[in-house]
Amino acid sequence: MTGWIAVAGLGPGDEALVTPEVTQALAEATDVVGYGPYVARVAPRDGLVLHPSDNRVELERAAMALDLAAQGRRVLVASSGDPGVFAMAAAVFEALEDGPAHWRELDIRVLPGITAMLAAAARAGAPLGHDFCAINLSDNLKPWSVIEKRLRLAAEADFAMAFYNPRSRARPEGFAKALAVLREACGDDRLILFARAVSTPEEALRIVPLGEARAEMADMRTMVIVGSSRTRIIERPGAPILYTPRSVPEDAS
Amino acid sequence: MTGWIAVAGLGPGDEALVTPEVTQALAEATDVVGYGPYVARVAPRDGLVLHPSDNRVELERAAMALDLAAQGRRVLVASSGDPGVFAMAAAVFEALEDGPAHWRELDIRVLPGITAMLAAAARAGAPLGHDFCAINLSDNLKPWSVIEKRLRLAAEADFAMAFYNPRSRARPEGFAKALAVLREACGDDRLILFARAVSTPEEALRIVPLGEARAEMADMRTMVIVGSSRTRIIERPGAPILYTPRSVPEDAS
Secondary structure, rough: OOOOEEEEEOOOOOOOHOOHHHHHHHHHOEEEEHHHHHHHOOOOOOOOOOEEEOOOOOHHHHHHHHHHHHHHHHHHHHEEEEOOOHHHHHHHHHHHHHOOOHHHHOOOEEEOOHHHHHHHHHEEOOOOOOOOEEOOOOOOOOOHHHHHHHHHHHHHHHOOOEOOOOOOEOOOOOOOOHHHHHHHHHHOOEEEEEEEEOOOOEEEEEEHHHHHEEEEEEEEEEEEOOOOOOOOOOOOOOEEEEEEEOOOOOOOO | OOOOEEEEEEEEEHHHHHHHHHHHHHHHEEEEEHHHHHHHHOOOOOOOEEEOOOOHHHHHHHHHHHHHHHHHEHHHHHEEEEEOOOOHHHHHHHHHHHOHHHHHOOOEEEEOOHHHHHHHHHHHHEOOOOEEEEEEOEEEEEEEHHHHHHHHHHHHHEEEEEOOOOOEOEEEHHHHHHHHHHHHHHHHOEEEEEEEOOOOOOOOEEEEEEHHHHHHHHOOOEEEEEEOOOOOEEOOOOOEEEEEEOOOOOOOE
């Protein structure tokens, strides 16, 4: 048996958002490695070994996956969303770079998926319809000063901003600080979307101006998108539409 | 018949990257509206009317789709990639906002897809594995001064940068100007990825330092990704891996 490793994105939750490429790789895999809740999304079958692991052990998990592949197993590393956006792909390559030389000969693929910001944006309308940035608000792996600097520069660039990991039990105060920086940089009227558990039965969307945003509106399952200065709402029967027009006027610079 | 409109992302080209949600919507649609090459990706069948249109007529196309849905048709607006990222979703909402009031009562959905930057990043490794931004380099809908300002601020923020529409026949000089700004702001050693026609038979990837990048390395089918200061290459047998580690050191701010 020739081993391989496929770092695959399972999308935001709904099976209808899993690509056929990922479904095929799951059908061919002998092992699935990943954070417990993501591995739990894979249907068990004969010949498939599931290896759920805890959160925050990404490098150990990546090394285990690489080692299994080196033994000839066909290993799928399960990420939610897209594996290349604040997920397992970078962790696998960090482990690869620091690992034994023979790992570099492995067949390694990254299989893209629907990342949370695109699913959330689609549900709300098109808030990322113009230039935007994506920032991981967790300060586990970078200092808060870097996050704050990036928020201020993104506001100055007038990017829409998508925030991953806005809030966790381990860092309850970080998101409140981020909201304060954003209010100062973008003003109280700037629109912000809280999109929780998009594409699952618990999905809930809320759009408010920054002046009314509270840290408690986000939890670990919430994707947050702050609009640019051009982002607007279309009111209509039912849920409003949040979108960013494609154009910037000539006098905007 | 109750009409609806689904603005759907067909992904970068490979059918294995089309979500089941989009495949289902295509099966239920009576009409497909879109730019000719994207409509050409939809298999004809009895009862399905294809409406291919030219490039750069997004608002007219959007208005036609909304009007068909208002007549009770089930209309799929075909985008490549993800419809919310420099594609048709924002155009549909612009047309909706300026159109007749009864359009606001329509059943409108946006169906996400694998956008080009995620497909390109996956093929190369994980260059978007840390904070990043996405910028449309076309100056059709915004002044060049805004693009240049955003490039400089993104470099200062040390974002990886994904560029859509880097180069077209109508704007041959814009991308060369962007490369000059990036060399000045990021230095000649910064890594840049040219990913052409990802997931199609014409796929071709090339990674060079900015100092060796030339505007001719991109065309209309090329996705360009410039790494952050932390983006690196892992050499190995076959294609190298381009990735951005998840962490920023404590002294980086």
